[in-house]
Amino acid sequence: MRVINLKDKQSASEHVATEIVKLIISKPNLVLGLATGGTMINLYQYLVDLINANNLDLKDVVTFNLDEYVGLSSEDKRSYHEYMQERLFKYNDSWNDNNIHIPNGVGPNLQVEAFNYENQLEQCGPIDLQLLGIGENGHIGFNEPGTPFNSQTRVVNLTPSTIQANSKHFDDINDVPIQAVSMGLSSIMRANHIILLAFGENKINAVKRLLQGDVSPELPASILHQHKNVDVYVDDVIYNKLK
Numbered sequence: 001m002r003v004i005n006l007k008d009k010q011s012a013s014e015h016v017a018t019e020i021v022k023l024i025i026s027k028p029n030l031v032l033g034l035a036t037g038g039t040m041i042n043l044y045q046y047l048v049d050l051i052n053a054n055n056l057d058l059k060d061v062v063t064f065n066l067d068e069y070v071g072l073s074s075e076d077k078r079s080y081h082e083y084m085q086e087r088l089f090k091y092n093d094s095w096n097d098n099n100i101h102i103p104n105g106v107g108p109n110l111q112v113e114a115f116n117y118e119n120q121l122e123q124c125g126p127i128d129l130q131l132l133g134i135g136e137n138g139h140i141g142f143n144e145p146g147t148p149f150n151s152q153t154r155v156v157n158l159t160p161s162t163i164q165a166n167s168k169h170f171d172d173i174n175d176v177p178i179q180a181v182s183m184g185l186s187s188i189m190r191a192n193h194i195i196l197l198a199f200g201e202n203k204i205n206a207v208k209r210l211l212q213g214d215v216s217p218e219l220p221a222s223i224l225h226q227h228k229n230v231d232v233y234v235d236d237v238i239y240n241k242l243k
């Protein structure tokens with residue numbers, strides 16, 4: 001696991017966006033694992049900019065998002081479908097809908113859909129590059145503390161800490177869904193390369209625990225120590241607290 005301090009969120013986001021563009025140029029059918037949340041917002045801004053500046057054709061790029069809230073339709077402004085549409089996909093016409101995968105959060109049998117999502121991932125994969133944020137409780141995707149390392153895409157219960165942290169994106173904490181569909185830890189670990197981004201005060205503790213090196217389901221991100229190709233990008237705020 002390589003820890004890289006690019007000093008602030010802007011520089012790290014710009015750097016990672018550039019890496020993604022280089023990958024798409026060298027492999028037009030790249031399989032990209034996408035994440036959502038506040039951490040990724042600047043990255044997608046730079047990515048949109050660079051995609052358009054380089055006139056990239058994205059029709060063969062395959063994407064898999066990590067997760068979606070249960071109970072929010074793809075048109076719901078607070079869903080991760082909408083997040084991706086608004087932050088990335090709507091800015092370029094060459095994205096191919098058939099190659100974009102985001103778990104469905106609404107339907108009579110989400111477990112079956114989650115199972116099918118995992119199968120699609122296996123068929124299209126492995127993911128060349130997986131983006132990850134980290135939760136204050138150490139989750140990756142919505143794999144909360146206690147998640148088995150062999151977990152696959154499935155319906156999960158969100159912890160009070162995640163509901164609290166994500167309530168800033170909702171009018172009322174009671175509106176935050178209590179479940180999500182999330183890729184599992186084993187789904188994430190199949191990626192060839194993983195980039196985790198963490199910025200700011202709220203993530204100091206999670207990153208500190210991650211870098212202590214103990215591997216335990218109590219800190220889901222700690223599974224990444226068992227992967228050979230992980231970059232963790234942090235800012236000064238976190239890095240200066242690691243010494």
Ligand code: PGA
Nearest residue numbers: 037038039040133134135
């Ligand atoms: P955030 O979420 O980027 O909104 O902090 C990250 C996560 O919970 O994985």
